Amino acid sequence: MNDRVEREGATEREVLAATLRFNTRVFGLILGMFAGAALFALSVFAQYSRPNGVLAVALIGIFLPGYAPDWPGAFIGLFWGVVFGALLGTVIYRINARHVLDKIDELVIAERAADGFPRAVLRLDGHSLGLAIGATGAIGLVATTNVLVARGTAAESVHARLLGEVLPGYTVSVIGSLIGAIELFAVLYVFCFAFASIYNGIAERRQRR
């Protein structure tokens, strides 16, 4: 019996691991495509509507070497977007799916499938989504700010300093980045929680019909 339970447990974990791998790749790919396309489009826009958009491209180019408002820069931006988008997608999906087994029954709205294949509509867990996106955003803010600090250009980073207008207490320093990260985490968590609540509410109502 114990052997059987262990075997079943292992199979469950294998099933979960396989499905997580697949979904992580899908989400990473989608986010990579989106980020790459957005950076490419911004660079092309900046090329053809100078001086509009050039500043945004230049600021992003500080963190993405080679990104510039010209065609080679646009393709380099596409590359960086795909890489960072995929990375972000992977991290977000993995954090979001950390406690899937604990609440798996709450995360699906089962549908009657005519062909015998189990089909369902996905429910979102606002708490996990908030943690995943909030943590990723907060870590991103700390990382980018401290890149500026490490480069020794923190004092000249007037644009980064403007974040302090919307994140009170944020400065281009180690401590300032931590204060900003906490605030950004809180904001993103609230927005993700609200997003999941709206989505789940509408999806459930539509399935009940």
Add this chain to the structure above:
Amino acid sequence: MAMEALPADHRDTIIMWALAKLDVAAFVTASAVICACGLLALTLFLVIKGAPPGIPVGPHLAHLALFFPGYSVTPIGALIGGAYAAVVGGIVGLLLAIFWNAAHIVFLAVVRMRASLASYSID
């Protein structure tokens, strides 16, 4: 992650969860509402916070007018920006949901094809 063995039917639930589709209409609506609220709140926050005399309020955020004609860091501009953000958020949400569902439909089709090929070979 829970390590204890779950009942056998949880495997079906795991597969169902993994291959579950997003409700496109719900996803688009939620994306649109959140993006609209985000830009509305950000703009109104800067408007309420204000700026010293002679200094414009939110000059960098005001650059969004390049993409959203009519947008400005004012109460009216916040509403206009919110409407634009709802459209952009809705489009991004729509694309995300469509790509997600399409990837799973393709995956399911491959699984079905493999299953039917395997059943032919057994026969």
